[in-house]
Amino acid sequence: MKMRKGLWIQVLVLALVFSLILVLVNNISTNLIRSGLGFDFGWLNRTAGFALAEHVLPYSSSDNYAWALLIGWLNSLKVIFASLIMATLIGFFVGILSAGRNTLLRFLASLYVTFIRQIPLLLQLLFWYFVGFLSIQGNLIGPFKGILNISNQGIVILGINLSAEFSALLIGLSVYSGAYISEIVRGGIQSVSRGQWEAFRSLGLAENIGLIKVIMPQALPAILPGLTSQYLNLAKNSTLAIAVGYSDIYAISDTIITQTGRAIEGFILLLISFFFLNIIISNCMELLNNRLLSYQKH
Amino acid sequence: MSHIIRANNLVKSFTKGLRALDDISMVVNKQEVLVVMGPSGSGKSTLIRTFNGLETFDSGKLEVVGVPLYSNHDERNIRAIRRKVGMVFQQFNLFPHLSILENIILAPMKVQKLTRIEAEEHAMHLLSQMGITKQARKYPSQLSGGEQQRVAIARALALKPELLLFDEPTSALDPERVNEVLDAMRTLAQKGMTMVVVTHEVGFAREVADRVLFMDSGKLIEMTTPDIFFSNAKHERSRKFLNQIEK
Structure with missing residues (x-):
């Protein structure tokens, strides 16, 4: 009797899921018919007709939509990759400080983390863009003119030109993710037993050498899983670029969807591209994790 | 005196x-x-x-x-x-991610700036004193408690200390491992x-x-x-x- 009851519930759930999918497909096809558009990707080859302020590869408004999407994709990768590195540096630096012995530095670190985590990322990005960059008059750092130049046009460092939009996004994402990463790093360091600290100190090793050679290798296995999920969050949060006018993949898709009305195809491309990006990130981290854990398999 | x-x-x-x-x-x-x-x-x-x-x-x-x-x-x-001054702990406190040899040569290389060859030579000498040369390439978790504590003593001796401190060195050992x-x-x-x-x-x-x-x-x-x-x-x-x- 019990078996049969379980079976009936399964059939019911299956029927529910099926009908939901049917409703969705029906909805999509009705909309496609109503708008007179079929389901195809031929439009990718049409001329985009809009200009892009930032492009890693050559781009003009006479290029097609596919090329514009690729440019957007590369812009996304650029900001994600740069923020990932900066967030990691900030996170490890602050995390190590907050696990350290200096009371003042520990307090400052916890102030940073507490403050950043209470404020929505969107507000932080808008702050860095409008207050942080657009409100600057002239060059912020006078004496270093030529090496580092910060103005409402963005940052110029050693001849490399970063737009205000890119810079605001880079700083906003790094400072935000850095706060979360620092907590993960702190937890990892504190998971290493007290005895390991005493052992390297008793050997006359300096704090920084002990941290690098003894503590960090043991803390990393505890840090990596949390780090991976922060990296994935950072990649997904980069779509907030649209708020500060940076042409990432989402901002460009949005423009294209408005122009062509191809919302379904546009979103399918977006979902697939983010899916693959995050698969790549998590696989790389998995690889790193396996390498690090190899010593535990002796 | x-x-x-x-x-x-x-x-x-x-x-x-x-x-x-x-x-x-x-x-x-x-x-x-x-x-x-x-x-x-x-x-x-x-x-x-x-x-x-x-x-x-x-x-x-x-x-x-x-x-x-x-x-x-x-x-x-x-x-x-x-x-x-060398110190030996109750819980050994060997570095689990380093081999026995690496445990011993870390401080001589970083503190006394010995070359790896010099440090390893001295480490092998200390390990033979402790009767555990065969374990040099193994990791701490592969050794018995008594062996781990002898490695810890060798590690404490690596800097050629003038004084050795032992904090309950046998309290965490199985009874049959205390004597070694x-x-x-x-x-x-x-x-x-x-x-x-x-x-x-x-x-x-x-x-x-x-x-x-x-x-x-x-x-x-x-x-x-x-x-x-x-x-x-x-x-x-x-x-x-x-x-x-x-x-």
Whole structure:
């Protein structure tokens, strides 16, 4: 009797899921018919007709939509990759400080983390863009003119030109993710037993050498899983670029969807591209994790 | 005889009224083996850990291997002491991510700036002294507790210390593994190594110690030769403690 009851519930759930999918497909096809558009990707080859302020590869408004999407994709990768590195540096630096012995530095670190985590990322990005960059008059750092130049046009460092939009996004994402990463790093360091600290100190090793050679290798296995999920969050949060006018993949898709009305195809491309990006990130981290854990398999 | 540790009126308070170290004054001479005994919580671990700066103290003066240490705990002086004083812990505290050899050569390479070849040569010599050369390429988790503790002793010897501190080195071992560690310590004592050993091993103290220091509630109760301490202890508290551990 019990078996049969379980079976009936399964059939019911299956029927529910099926009908939901049917409703969705029906909805999509009705909309496609109503708008007179079929389901195809031929439009990718049409001329985009809009200009892009930032492009890693050559781009003009006479290029097609596919090329514009690729440019957007590369812009996304650029900001994600740069923020990932900066967030990691900030996170490890602050995390190590907050696990350290200096009371003042520990307090400052916890102030940073507490403050950043209470404020929505969107507000932080808008702050860095409008207050942080657009409100600057002239060059912020006078004496270093030529090496580092910060103005409402963005940052110029050693001849490399970063737009205000890119810079605001880079700083906003790094400072935000850095706060979360620092907590993960702190937890990892504190998971290493007290005895390991005493052992390297008793050997006359300096704090920084002990941290690098003894503590960090043991803390990393505890840090990596949390780090991976922060990296994935950072990649997904980069779509907030649209708020500060940076042409990432989402901002460009949005423009294209408005122009062509191809919302379904546009979103399918977006979902697939983010899916693959995050698969790549998590696989790389998995690889790193396996390498690090190899010593535990002796 | 010249001293290697001199403590003058060391005081350390944990919470109000409770003293981990209560006005300790003592001297350890070169080539001496001092065994520290006392009930748990008597402050014997705290005392031995102040000798290489792992514990701080509130007042008094300490001098270890010729380096003075006051209650302000100057980091540079502590580092200078640690370069000449080795320590062996109850829980071994080997670095689990490094091989046995790497455990031993880390400090000589980073502190004394030896080359890897020099450091490894010395490390292999120390491992053969401890009778565990075969384990050099293995990792700590692959060794028995007794072997791990002998590696820890070899690691503490790697900087050619003038003084070795042992904080209950056999308390975490299986009973059948205790002797191999005590034997290694006995050999070191015979070679003239200065040692301060916190332990409950009465046999070891009787046989190897030059003097026994007995502590209770942070106070130094008596410090005398093992002969007198084990057969004719002066103080009521020492006799009570000996009665309890002999039961």
